[in-house]
Structure formats: structure tokens, C-alpha cells
Amino acid sequence: MRRESQVESQVVSMRAGSLAVKLSALAAVALLSGCSLFSSKKEVNPPAALVEFKQTLRTKTVWTTSVGKAGNFQFSPVFAADSIFAAGADGTVVRVNAATGQAIWRISAGSLTAGVGSDGNTVAVVGEKGVVQAFDASGKSLWKASAPTEVLSAPAVGYGLVVVRSIDNRITAFDAENGTRRWSILRPLPTLTLRTAPGIVLDSQSAYVALPGGRLSALALNNGGPRWEVAVGDPRGTTELERIADVSGVPALGVRDVCAVAYQGRIGCFDVSNGNVRWGKEFSSDSGVTLDDRYVYSADDKGGVTEFVRDTGASMWHNTKLSYRRLSAPIAVGKAVAVGDYQGYIHFLSRDDGSFVARTSTDGSPIQVTPIAAGQNVVFQTQAGTLVALAAE
Known part of the structure; x- marks a missing residue:
């Protein structure tokens, strides 16, 4: 219990900071998550008003369905085995047909803090106090296991493993069939971090783990041994708040490269075999990064959306007309790039020049998590628990 208390303190405040610094840290986290600790008549950086434009792209809502609200956590959908798997804080876990949105099954897993992860065969979520739960493809319970402390990031599932990162910065791999702990490794934890959900992505050789302190680590999938580790963002500045440089969102994995972005850090792509930097640029994002065959996409912490050439x-x-609208990570869909905002709008930008080509609304609640591609569609999950699949024609 004492260890968990110390870890919680690290996440929201400095180990020995003054009350003023603690409040500043909480305010910074609240600002990044779209909340406010204190009422104010005027925001320092008010969200940009929506601009009018001529819609030149036809978009279609393919289907919508509801899963539980996210509450104070972040829940990301997953596409696997022609299905969308999603979860909510109330314990709802669903599998829906990716083409139609029709529910294949819906179960309750108790109060949850993170999810969902799936490779189509195993479905994993995490509950209170770090309890990891796994289900089979039909929604039948397989096993339960415990992470050392609370888990905020969705599990990564694949290659016979369920991999989680708890807030004490320990990465643990469980056997996907029976929940046996296969390996566990503890990484250094910075003095001050954001209470966010940096993700994990897997290939057949490695688990690529986004970490607080601006680090991206590649761990051997068979035993957790470190293969390489690189700095996406180096902590800088004179105060602990200025030195926060946590990697944001889920690393974007390609065949030969993995790309990542850090808050108050950089955006860049790295060679999967050795971590060598292919390119890196000063950038600050609290939402994450996506990629396609040619480009890398990210929204910065001021609401600017940028398309980068993946190779160079x-x-x-760079579109700046969504400033301070607290954007999700953008994603390519057809001839456009789609990005969600704090009011539940989804904006479509031209892949050629970043201009607005379409806009649609959802349920009015924030879209914080990275959207996912599912065949020809793109799927967003809102904080209120709406799953929406969109197509751009």
C-alpha cells in the first residue's frame, strides 16, 4: 500500500513539492485534458471558432453504437478479425461487426480504467487496482491477473502475450492463454508526469513502449530485455513542469520504422531494428501520432495539424484553424485527414494542402483518443461512449 501511495504521488505531483507547485501541476494536467480547476470568465487560450467553408468531400456515417462512458479515463477502440472491440469505464466491453456496427456480443467486466486490447483471439481490459482481465473471441472469461499498480494505458495484445504498463512505469507481459506472468521490467519514473495513457504496440520481435520522460523503449518480446531506447523528448527547462516531456498516445508502427511524438519534445521516426533516428523535429503534442504509407500526422498542443513526409x-x-480545440490525433481516411475535437466535431482536411473539405458532428462530447482505421472506414470513440464509423467518398 505504501508503494502504491508513493507512485500515485509521483503521477500528480512532485515528491517533495510545495502546495503551489502541486496545484500548478494539476492545473497543467487539467488544461491538457480539457478541464478547468477554477472557474474563469475568460480563457487564456480560447478555442478557435469554427470557420465556414464550402464542403467539397462527401462523408457518410456508416454506423454508430454506444459503449460505456469513459469517465476520467481514456478508452480506445481496436480493429481485429473484421471486428471493432471497445470498452467503457462502467465495465462494458463490446465486439461489433466492423462493417455494420451490429453487436456480436456485449459483456460487463466491472469498473475499468483501461482498454481495450485485442488481436481478434484474446480481448484484454484492466480494472481497478490493476486487475487485468482477458476474454476469448466469444466474450468468455479466460483469466484474471494483477499488475503492480493502477493501469491507465490500454493493454497490447498479440503473439501470445498481453502487455501492460502500470503507473509505476513497470511493463508486464502475461501469457494470453492462462495469464501467467512471462516477464516484467521496471523503467525509471520521472519526478513529475502527466496522468495520461502512453501506449504500447507490438510486432513479432518487440514491444514498443511509450514512456514518461520522453523515452521510447523497444523490449524483446520473448523476455522483456531492452533492445534499444531513444529520446523522443528530452526534459528541458528550469522547473519540473517545464521539464515534462512524456511520449503521447500510441507509437505508430510500420514495417521498418516506428514513429512517436512527445509533449514539449519532438516528433520523429526510428528504425525498428536498432532505434536509429530516421528524422526528428521539435514538436509538442499531447494526443499522439498516426501514419500511412507516405505521411505522418499529428496535432500539436496548440491545435495545429501537420502532415510530415514519412521518409524525411x-x-x-500545417493547418492552424483549429487552435486550442483540444484535438485527437489525426488519421488518414480516403483523400482526407480526419481529426476530432473537444466538442465532438470531426474535421476532414485535404491530404493535399490541409484545407477544410468536410465536417460532421457526433454526440457533443470530447474526442480524445486516437481514431482507428477499419477497412475503408475510420472509427472514433467519444468520451460519452459513442462509437462512430465514417467513410469519405
């Missing part, structure tokens, strides 16, 4: 990092365009 050259900036193709």
Missing part, C-alpha cells in the same frame, strides 16, 4: 520529416502542410 519534411512538413507538407
